[in-house]
Amino acid sequence: MNNDEKINVWGARVHNLKNIDVEIPRHSLTVITGLSGSGKSSLAFDTIFAEGQRRYIETFSAYARNFLGGMERPDVDKITGLSPVISIEQKTTNKNPRSTVGTTTEIYDYLRLLFARAGKAYSYATGEEMVKYTEEKVIDMVAADYSGCKILIMAPVVRGRKGHYRELFESMRRKGYLHIRVDGEVKEITRGMKVDRYKNHDIEVVIDRLAVKGNDDERLKKSIRIAMKQGDGLLMVMNHDTGAVKYFSRRLMCPTTGISYSDPAPNTFSFNSPQGACPRCKGLGYINEIDLGKVIPKRNMSIYEGAIVPLGKYKNQMIFWQIDAILKKYDCTLKTKIEDIPDDALNEILYGSLETVRIDKELVHTSSDYFVDFDGVVKYLHDVMENGESSNGQKWADQFLAECVCPECKGQKLNQEALSYRIWDKNISQLANMDLVELREWLNEVGNHMDDQQRQIATEILKEIRTRIDFLLEVGLDYLSLNRQAATLSGGESQRIRLATQIGSQLVNVLYILDEPSIGLHQRDNDRLIRSLKELRDLGNTVIVVEHDRDMMLNADYIVDIGPKAGRKGGEVVFQGTVEEMMHTNTITAQYLKGEQQLQKGRHRKGNGQLLTLRGCRGNNLKNIDVSFPLGCLILVTGVSGSGKSTMINETLYPILSQHFYRSLQKPMPYDSIEGLEHIDKVVNVDQSPIGRTPRSNPATYTGVFADIRSLFVNLPEAQIRGYKPGRFSFNVKGGRCETCGGNGYKTIEMNFLPDIQVPCETCHGKRYNRETLEVRFKGKSIADVLDMTINQAVEFFENVPDILRKIKTIQDVGLGYIKLGQPSTTLSGGESQRIKLATELSKKDTGKTLYILDEPTTGLHFEDIRILMDVLQKLVDRGNTVIVIEHNLDVIRQADYIIDMGPEGGRKGGEVLSAGTPEEVAKSKKGFTPKFLLEEMKRNSDAPDKPCGGSCADA
Known part of the structure; x- marks a missing residue:
């Protein structure tokens, strides 16, 4: 070569x-x-x-x-x-909720172009196809339709908006117009004229009144041109005798109602643009609303006892006086149970009173009654969220929120105008919500349902979209939709x-x-x-x-x-x-x-005989499934990508357990019930998110062993003589750290158009601490020397310090003996971060009733590393705990005590439990893809079941 x-x-x-x-x-x-x-x-x-x-x-x-x-x-x-x-x-590409698979791959951009150039507009009011006329066409149509009739030519200037419009009327009067049509009634324009500012109005200025003689009538042509100009391309013609109104527009217009659309552009169909986004949810598809179930969780309590959680128990404050005044109107008091308070009274308390609330003078300690407006508890929470300067106050209010589908766009993200453009009876949002296989099938057929002009415009755009989707299908992403948020992708x-x-x-x-x-x-x-x-x-x-x-x-x-x-x-x-x-x-x-080295077979544990059962899971693509988890086992959840594994475990089971044990605010996906919670006492989710976002975070600080090491140094005679406290040995606190570099150990030199250079601090030479702190030594090593040790070195060094040894030994046990105690968290891989979290949990004392959840822990792991990891997980289960692992690795699946296989496909074709049981039982199943590959893996490792069955274990 x-x-x-x-x-x-x-x-x-x-x-x-x-x-x-x-x-x-x-x-x-x-x-x-x-x-x-x-x-x-x-x-x-x-x-x-x-x-x-x-x-x-x-x-x-x-x-x-x-x-x-x-x-x-x-x-x-x-x-x-x-x-x-x-x-x-x-x-993960982007954490922005506005970034989707469609925007990341640019397929959605091509779809926007397709709808802007080849889409047909329909009226959102009547469903009729929108029409568009030239000025000459309008003149011909008016002359033909109203020949010999008296008509009023009018220009719409206000469409369904509030205001008194005094300045508009005065402006039209000065231009010489004498009449105006307000909400269907023609009036003479007078000086100082105005309308009710709190109501929506439709206002048209009367440009001319005339009898139509023909399309060569110069007055008619001139009036229509002026009306088009004043009405921004739209005019109305009213028959003087019958009062019937007809609309004409240079822009897209509904022939019945006169609703007009702007000429479509790609931005019209973008949920990230003000031109296309739904005005209610701003293009997100969901809004945050106050969840009354969180505001009043217990209806058998009184307001005095704290039934309205945001207010807490009764205090001698204005808001309780106001509520008391409202309740008195309904013959109730603050000590009446919520379930006994009339709905009308409760609505006033939550959403505000329509009339001024009178507070008794005894409460406010004045000689006269006190009158106030009461906006309600819900308005109070909204005010805290929108106007609260304190982030803690906003966080407090956020706990009473629930995310719900936007009621205006029904989750489609776009405004009603953008959703009214269709190609072959589909709007752009409907296409973006299809999975890629379904969308590809639609693209194959859409050309047959276009007219010649549409086909000519769309050919190249469709070709580009098909090509890009084909590449996504090739890499196994057929279950995704274009609207899938990029932040939710693995x-x-x-x-x-x-x-x-x-x-x-x-x-x-x-x-x-x-x-x-x-x-x-x-x-x-x-x-x-x-x-x-x-x-x-x-x-x-x-x-x-x-x-x-x-x-x-x-x-x-x-x-x-x-x-x-x-x-x-x-x-x-x-x-x-x-x-x-x-x-x-x-x-x-x-x-x-x-095959000279192999991962061992599973232990075939039967568990402790107790079950954790989820019923009626229907989040995302889950098809109302029931699933049971035998406790005291190593449980593997398998299935093709997109089959519903993460939805079932990470988005349904874990939030339920987290709410139960820790009052978490994360809301689980829809489900009916859960049974067996009494058999576990805590849940631990060991994911692959970083253990810290800055170089100051490291394995020692995350696992908590750094606090023990600092305590050890504080108790040394040298530190005692000098009166050092634990903060002296922290590189994040002034006193013991090197102040030249602020405890970083290096300084960043800006080199303008050359890359910035990080050089060791000239004072501490990368040690992070000042000279006095480094003079305190344990077994000849300073605190900086300890942080620079690998875990393997630290295990030997601290062999006679039980508290420290226990924590760092667990890091060694999960196969991370090679990393340093003070290694910046930003240099750790996802797999390494996950194993540090696992080690942290292992170092804690468990009760033998803990449920651990791991999502693809083999990421970044070599065969040998997987062997070490699985030994750790098996020890956890041996102590009576339950471990649930979402995994594709066959070496790991083979070691399970119990497998739950999801499928059969991804996306809408998944979401079912295909088989459940021991690896041998699942390998016999005829359903899905996992059994076939599992059987081959078992044969390769000589632990295959004798013969396949007909899939009877699917209902296990």
Whole structure:
């Protein structure tokens, strides 16, 4: 292989990489693998991608680089053969609720263009198709329809708006117009004329009264032109004798009611634009309303006892005096139970009184009664939310809110005008709510239901939309809809959306680097993903994938294995070559690929005999399902992407338990009932969100062990003599930290159009603490030395300090011995963050009745890391706890005590429980895709069930 056909990296030393040389063939699918923390991402993203991006930015002028911000040069001797680089990482695209799959992929932008150019407008009042006339056409129609009749030509100037309009009438009078039509009645315009400002009005100025002689009548032409100008393209003609009115417009207009639309533009159909967004929900599709069930949760209590939660128990305050005055009108008191108070009285208390409330003089301690307006409890809460300066006050009011579908647009996000444009009887919102398979079928047929002009306009737009949707279908996202919020996508889903976009761009000679694209994919969809990556390669690109998936490795052209272990013991190239060559080596990865190393079988626990049962789950695509979880077991929830796993566990079960145990404000998806809560005493959700957002957060602070370490240092004789307190040993508090760098350990030097440089603090040299603090030592180590230890080193160092050892030993037990105690949380992967959270929970004393929930904990984990993780989870269950895991990894599924398989497909074709039981029982089922792959995995590991059954375990 000559140098033109490969990417060469010489002397890479980023993070833990040990001055390695790597050779990667161009135009290949290359997998970089290895244990977590071995240095895979350091090589792929922090070295190869960082250098490619830096070189691209270096081609810009110094002036342009000043605005872009520069890139730091990675610590590497030389890289050759580098193409332009595109990184596709597993970050969720956008947390903005206005960002959707449609806006991210730009498919919705093409749909907006399609409706703006080829959509047909219909009246939202009558459903009739809107019409549009030229000025000449209007003159001809008026002359023909009213030939020989006396008519009034009028220009609409106000349509259904409030106001007194005194200035408008005066302006028209000065222009010489004598009559005006207000709410259907023609009146003479008089000086100082006005109307009721609190009512909606329709006002038309009378331009002319004349008898129609024909279309060559100059007076008629002139009057129509003036009316069109005054009415902004719209005019009304009224028959003088009959009073019948007809509308004519240069713009789109309803022929019956005269409602007119502006000419459509793409922004007319955007829920992110004021032109298209629903005015009530501002384009979100939902609004926050006061939930009366939260305001008055117990109707068998009195207001005096605190039945109205926002007000609390009775206090000698104005609002209680007002409520007391209202109740007296209905022969009730503050001590009357809510259930005994008449509905009318309760409505006045909640929504305000229509009349002024009189408060007795005894209450206000004056010689006369006191009269006040009472707006109600709901208005009070709204005021706190909208006008409250205190974030705590707003947070307090938010607890009484419930998110509900916008009553005006019914969740469709757009205003009624935008929703009135249709193509083949569908508006744009209906299309955006279809799943991608259904939308693709509609696009296949829509051309047959268009007229010639529409077809001519739409051909290229439809072609572009179909192409983009096809790429999304190829990467297994058929269950998504264009309206799906980007914030609700998993990291794997958002990564595959960007992958589909790149395939669609048809670029060549590009280097793509992907971070575990198989995350969240069922084994069925893995083949489609691999096919897409090979397609990207076959276009003439180089594809590098950081991956642990067995199928991905076996389909790769080239493998780079980093190891041999993690952290300080990693950072070396233990193998690079083809899959066939790898099978002749003895690396940890090769041992698992060859089957020499295997994850153990499940324990086949029967559980403790108790069940947690959910009934009537119907959130998102769940089809009113009942599901039981045997407690004291390791339970795996499986199924293809979009089948309803996360909806059932993360959005229904967890919020129910969280509300029950911790009074959480998160609202569960719709369900009927839950049974068996008495059998568990707490719930723990171990997700992959970061343990902290700033570099000041680290494993020591998150797990709480840093407080114990600081206490240890405070109790040392040297610290006692000096009178140091725990804050002395915190780098976040003044006193003990280095004030030159503020406890960061480094200073950032701004380099204008060159990248900012972080240099060690010249005072503390990266130690974070001042000299006096560092003089206190335990076993010869300062607090800074301790933070710089790896977990493995710390376990040895603190072997005789039980409180500290217990917490850091659990971090070691979950396979994170290679990370440092003080490692910034921003440098940890999602999988590492999840395992730190798991370690934190493990270090706490459990009662044996805890329910743990994990969503794809194998993300970012090598086979060996999965073995360590599963050992930890099995120990949790051995202690009597219940662990529920959402997972696609067959090695993990095989270890379950109980499996709940969802499906059969994703989206609207999913949401059912297909089978439930032990791995052997589920593998016998004929329903869904999981049993087939599970059976193959069991055969490979020689623990398959004897023979398949007819799917009878589906109702287990």
